[in-house]
Amino acid sequence: MDYISINDQEKKEMFSSIGVSKAEDLFSVIPEKAKVKGLNLPKGLSEQELVSKFEILAGKNISLKQMKSFRGAGIYEHFIPSLVDEITGRSEFLTAYTPYQAEASQGTLQTIFEYQSLITQLTGLDVANASMYDGASALAEAALVSIRSTGKKKLLVSSALHPEYFQVLKTYLQGLAIDIKTIPLDGGNTSTKDLKNLFDPDTASVIIQSPNFFGQIEDLEEIKKLCEPAGFLLISVVNPISLGILKSPGEAGSDICVGEGQVLGNPSGMGGFTFGFMSCKQSLAWKMPGRIVGQTTDTKGRRGFVLTLQSREQHIRREKATSNICTNSALNALAGCVYLSGWGPEGFKKLSTLNLSKSRYAFEEIIKIKGFSAAFSNHNFFNEFVIKTTKDVNKLQSKLLDEKILGPLELEKFFPEFKNCLLFCVTEARTKKDIDKLVDILKEC
């Protein structure tokens, strides 16, 4: 099937208006060598056939609705209020484009303005953009801002940063002569002693994730103080759900804050329903990449919204643009906006506290089991924690899977030095019953 409606009579009339006799005439300018004689693809499917084909494909996976997940590491399962899908599913949002014509796009523009406001509230910083692709590329863009605004060429990156974020950062910077140094670990946290030794006046930014990849909360304020008064930027990567209780990046002295927005009302989607959020201090607003919406007035003095500060962008400055971002993740950020709007400050704090409490409960129960112990002495973690085990990890994982549990992430996958260490995640989506069952199975392993 296709989605075209035209009959022969109409086609004839169109050809006559154009002055050709057939469709091929319109392609005559293409050299024969560049043409193709039919694609080697199957015949089109009806909608009914299409849906059943995808139902079969979807059935070949085991979804998080069929398992209880204790896995996070960058993508998290949280409960999504029904209103979120109701709004993002509205075709007036779904099928609109980047709001180039402001008067016909006030809906999208105002939701972005609301989103920017919510992000600044949460992160305690002055300005937010309209979203980016994902947390990892948002971080890479933040690093570029730090390089451009300080004129310095060195980055100090915590070893407790999500490994895929580090990989993306390296990819983004490979065209530029930038020195990237990693700050070693001290237990499960960034080593402040090593940071001090590595820091020098050529440092453009220090990049710290908190809670970090191991779930541990970092002392951002202390890190900022250690390196002052040198003119560097502190870039923090945060989990927004944790900000219901944790000190905001702004309060802690961050200059730029980025993170993954999936946790705010988006499903796990194999890591595909992402959006990167980015906020920064006022002084960096003109250096910030991506789209930004601003408030203004119309000719009748009424409030309205437009894309603004556009002279930073690629369609005006071409090779001098602050970034090449054009398409972003507006719809996923809209989910984030609807999600953040419904809790109120107390409810959001409760949600954050519930995550903390459930993971703490699981942690305390697991370390009681023989053969499982806390990997780090510092227990400042949010909803993820690392457990060291003497058990056979492969056997343990397959036993959990048999019981329809998606077990913890094996840290060895990314950190060879953390052999036999497991990264558990417990969000509000897990019940005490789920946790107790996990604990029972671990006991039997």
Next chain:
Amino acid sequence: MEKLLKEISVDGYKAYSVPEADVPIKDPGKILEDKLLRKKQPGLPEISEAELNRHFTRLSKENYALSTNFYPLGSCTMKYNPPVNEKISKLSGLANLHPYQSEDTLQGALEILFELEKNLCEITGMDAFSLQPAAGAQGEFTGLLIARAYFNSKKEKRTKIIVPDSAHGTNPASAALAGFEIVSLKSESNGILNPAKVKEVLTNDVAAIMLTVPNTLGVFEKDILAVEEAVHKNGSLMYYDGANLNALLGVSRPGNMGFDILHVNLHKTFSTPHGGGGPGAGPVGVKKFLADFLPYPSVKKSSEKYFLNYNMPKSIGRVRSFYGNFPVLVKAYAYILASGAEGLKRVSEQAVINANYLLSILGKKLNSPAGNRCMHEFVLSGKDLTLNGVRTLDLAKRLLDYGYYAPTIYFPLIVEEAIMIEPTETETKAALDEFAQTFIKILEEAKTDPEKLKNSPQNTPVTRLNEVEAARKPILHW
């Protein structure tokens, strides 16, 4: 005007609530160090669910979208978005997968990625794809890093990228981000490249030329094979900006034209909704000799089992976390399966017929710098309107009054007072006729009542907005 969330906030209201705790609740102040805790609560709004629903629903009605209005936005390919694609991408077995599940539990998802890659290779004439780039611009950036890695592997120092002025605005920005120097190339007055002029800028430090075919004037580069020969003779690479692929499905392939690297904007050609600005997807395809440089991981198949291949030592690395904008990839694959070989060819044929049909009517009224033939889109110049003090912007705003989203304006930069129209294949003849009549009516108004255009739009939720004030005194949040 719809109020702001902050303005409808009432102390103590809430839309969502957390379940009652079934584990002991821990006071953060007791188990975490005090210095780590938030002192000031975030100023989140307090609103009932019903009011929140109404707020966002009302906002949705202040939008023009494909589902409500014709959207002839040149270069953006706003075609009909089949709801079945949405439905499929939200199937629980696809929407609720964790990226770090074991491959055994992701076989269906990996099969989709594997098959989509194969289909894209067939459609474009390339040998391998990475589905990871999250947007066209990220695809460009990825493609250029591949070019860089390729020349590095050959120990050749090539620092320049040629970008014609008829190319997309993101091209030079992406090339700069990848660390290249940009050589701008002027196209002829009809937007076409002159191979002789390409040769003049082809020095031995040129890594690649980035071409948009059909170009931003909606015209096929008729001398593409001569350009290709010169570029390859110079040892440089051919980069294809696939944002305009909607003109060529099943008719021609960039691979057959000699392109080495390309990106495809899946959200355009393969009809996944644009979501008010994203998410999109910009997979990058390459010829075999560049396949090793693609981002990792790739999806492979071995004895009927799909797996993620991380063993790619020459890879440029990763440009995005996990495996790309998966739901967008699912929708694009659904669109390809629904269309099939014949359907895809019909898409491009009809897109080109529709664009030429509109051009045959409107080209009589306004100057069309690229002539009377086009591919899937065309550009007119509103320069003649300026005699009455009316600008293309005014024409665009007046179209909003008549219920049309405005075409792209002031792009490409090489056409004075440009207006760029892309009707796509999914509009009916009746819809095109109605649009053309309205357009002509507005051109008449421009002569008889220019003030009307300058004061438009009047039928939209707000009248013309003060963009200068917005930039001069930025208000970026409540």
